Amino acid sequence: MxxxxxxxxxxxxxxxxxxxxxxxxxxxxxxxxxxxxxxxxxxxxxxxxxxxxxxxxxxxxxxxxxxxxxxxxxxxxxxxxxxxxxxxxxxxxxxxxxxxxxxxxxxxxxxxxxxxxxxxxxxxxxxxxxxxxxxxxxxxxxxxxxxxxxxxxxxxxxxxxxxxxxxxxxxxxxxxxxxxxGRDGPLAGIRIVLTAGGTREALDPVRYLGNRSSGKMGYALAYAAIDLGAAVHLITGPVNLPAPAGIEVTEVESAAAMHQAVGDATRSADVLIMAAAVADFRPRHRQTQKIKKQPDTEPLTLELKRNPDILASISHTGLIKVGFAAETEDLLANAEKKLTAKTLDMIVANDATATIGSGTSTAIILRPGQRPESLPEMTKEALAQHILEQVAEIVTRNKSGATR
Ligand SMILES: Cc1cc2nc3c(=O)[nH]c(=O)nc-3n(C[C@H](O)[C@H](O)[C@H](O)COP(=O)(O)O)c2cc1C
CATH class of the missing domain: 3.40.50.1950 (Flavin prenyltransferase-like)
Structure with a gap:
């Protein structure tokens, strides 16, 4: 709703x-x-x-x-x-x-x-x-x-x-x-940087390595944040969704470009929510010309290089950080590890194969010092509202001076 x-x-x-x-x-x-x-x-x-x-x-x-x-x-x-x-x-x-x-x-x-x-x-x-x-x-x-x-x-x-x-x-x-x-909502005056969609890592001028992220979760979060009065800056990979009108939008392709954009945008932000499916690896060398089919039967070997972890690398004092963990195995254990390693205020864990590209999600929400909250299957819009209500609660708690 x-x-x-x-x-x-x-x-x-x-x-x-x-x-x-x-x-x-x-x-x-x-x-x-x-x-x-x-x-x-x-x-x-x-x-x-x-x-x-x-x-x-x-x-x-x-x-x-x-x-x-x-x-x-x-x-x-x-x-x-x-x-x-x-x-x-x-x-x-x-x-x-x-x-x-x-x-x-x-x-x-x-x-x-x-x-x-x-x-x-x-x-x-x-x-x-x-x-x-x-x-x-x-x-x-x-x-x-x-x-x-x-x-x-x-x-x-x-x-x-x-x-x-x-x-x-x-x-x-x-x-x-x-x-x-939303203008008098609980997040009025709060600046939220939000990432959405998948990234593309160029192999050559026409090909890329990508993923199946549709951007639905990130865009639903943008609307939920607007409904609560936040000023939203959406940093988005290529998706087939219209961005909410009247907000700041930065379109990026690669993980490196998203990293740069998030770094710039969070300098004046209160909250960072990383819902984008960012590539963990990029090709070590981007070919300047289109890779040609080899005449022989030799397989083509791609050498990949680790991308920096955007969420882990950004930490301004007072910045509330929310991450997503889309996993195919050991969901809870992996999410807990990320929550601590990246010093997050909240992580939303879900099954990668069931959620990517889907209109619904079954998520578990983890917050430091709190018991995991298992949510039933719901639309991404409903999940987004739930997440933003929790963000509003963290904002209010931080404002009142309590430490997490
Ligand atoms: C065929 C026709 C089309 C019109 N289209 C427009 C229009 O698109 N925008 C506009 O500002 N006025 C348009 N006008 C002029 C307004 O209808 C006119 O100024 C009218 O007094 C506006 O009334 P209102 O402001 O009380 O609604 C049009 C007039 C006619 C006859």
């Missing part, structure tokens, strides 16, 4: 061609478990019907500031009070101007002035409208007041022109909402 599952989101749709994409956004928020209240501006109702959102969210849609109040439902005041995040998507140039000026002439403006929920604005318009100094200055005013501006993306616009002004992908908006929801 992600943070979205218990969230109450206020979605404000304004008058632009991209209003149709807000229907998909509302649907995905509802599918993630969120309660969604929708406001449609007068402009938005020219492009899409309130009924679409009423059906998708299974809640009344709000269009009129002067609609009668009844019972405990206090119109714009109730919408403002209940919202945990206010998301304006798409945001027209006109709506952006009204928000920046603090006009309360319609329901959107009145709610925006009344709510204490974080505001996310996703502009969508033609290139010229977006780059106009008036729009830019209004957006800057909103940013200065603490709003998050997401996008716009570059690409094909409604006019057929190519430029800046497309509403960003729905996934990016969901990520922004998750970040806003």
């Amino acid at each position: 992600t943070r979205l599952a218990t969230a109450h989101i206020l979605l404000a749709v304004t008058g632009g061609v991209a209003a149709y994409r807000a229907a998909d956004l509302a649907s995905q928020l509802v599918q993630a478990g969120a309660k969604v209240d929708t406001i449609l501006t007068e402009g938005a109702a020219q492009f899409i019907q309130p009924l679409t959102f009423a059906a998708l969210t299974r809640r009344p849609v709000h269009t009129d500031l002067f609609a009668p109040w009844s019972g405990d439902a206090l119109g714009h005041l109730s919408l403002a009070r209940d919202a945990e995040v206010m998301l304006v998507a798409p945001a027209s140039a006109n709506a952006i101007a009204r928000l920046s000026l603090g006009l309360a002439s319609d329901l959107l403006g009145a709610v925006a002035l009344s709510t204490s929920a974080p505001l996310i604005v996703a502009p969508a318009m033609e290139h010229g409208m977006f780059h106009h100094p008036a729009t830019q200055s209004h957006l800057q005013t909103l940013r200065d007041r603490g709003a998050t501006v997401v996008g716009p993306a570059h690409g094909r616009l409604a006019s057929g022109a190519i430029g800046d002004g497309r509403l960003v992908a729905v996934g990016e908006l969901l990520d922004a909402v998750r970040q806003a929801l």
Whole structure:
């Protein structure tokens, strides 16, 4: 269950061609478990019907500031009070101007002035409208007041022109909402460096030694950290997964590049979580030309050299270190050895063949001085949440001055 599952989101749709994409956004928020209240501006109702959102969210849609109040439902005041995040998507140039000026002439403006929920604005318009100094200055005013501006993306616009002004992908908006929801979480203000995926060790210009890591665990950890409010720096090997939008991402290939990136990133970090499957060995010599098939039947011999152990080599005072031990034998004994040898605060041990590339994992969590915690098989998302809750506990304990 992600943070979205218990969230109450206020979605404000304004008058632009991209209003149709807000229907998909509302649907995905509802599918993630969120309660969604929708406001449609007068402009938005020219492009899409309130009924679409009423059906998708299974809640009344709000269009009129002067609609009668009844019972405990206090119109714009109730919408403002209940919202945990206010998301304006798409945001027209006109709506952006009204928000920046603090006009309360319609329901959107009145709610925006009344709510204490974080505001996310996703502009969508033609290139010229977006780059106009008036729009830019209004957006800057909103940013200065603490709003998050997401996008716009570059690409094909409604006019057929190519430029800046497309509403960003729905996934990016969901990520922004998750970040806003987490901002007061137990890891708010904590900087977490997280590695994910496998590394590739070049043999020649076209071939490499790799492993089957999908990156699912590391990416699930990134989302779980965001949900608890952490600032995440994801250092990732090549994977087929989209990284969460709005976080710092460093893409690397080899173990050496990952080592360098982790060393740089942890200088200003509070927590390091190494979920990447880092190659233990690399070819002693990387061939500069493609290795040719030999005419004879002689086997090709590869000489391998040990890679440095990233997690063992990094130790700043106060840095909380979490490792993973994917083993094919003697799971507990090997994990315990790593916990001590690498001075870790936590290690997550699991069966390498069952977990690598899979959507689920059966893990044992080890912490110094504590009994191993055996977890039942669960999704990597659920395991990630469990791990990050423990990280939050360690952070809190360390802050309160206790030693481990
Ligand atoms: C066909 C058409 C498409 C439009 N598309 C956009 C758009 O993508 N972005 C935008 O900011 N305004 C767009 N406009 C202008 C807005 O609809 C107009 O400024 C309106 O007053 C916005 O209303 P609202 O801010 O209350 O939603 C469009 C207008 C028309 C007629």
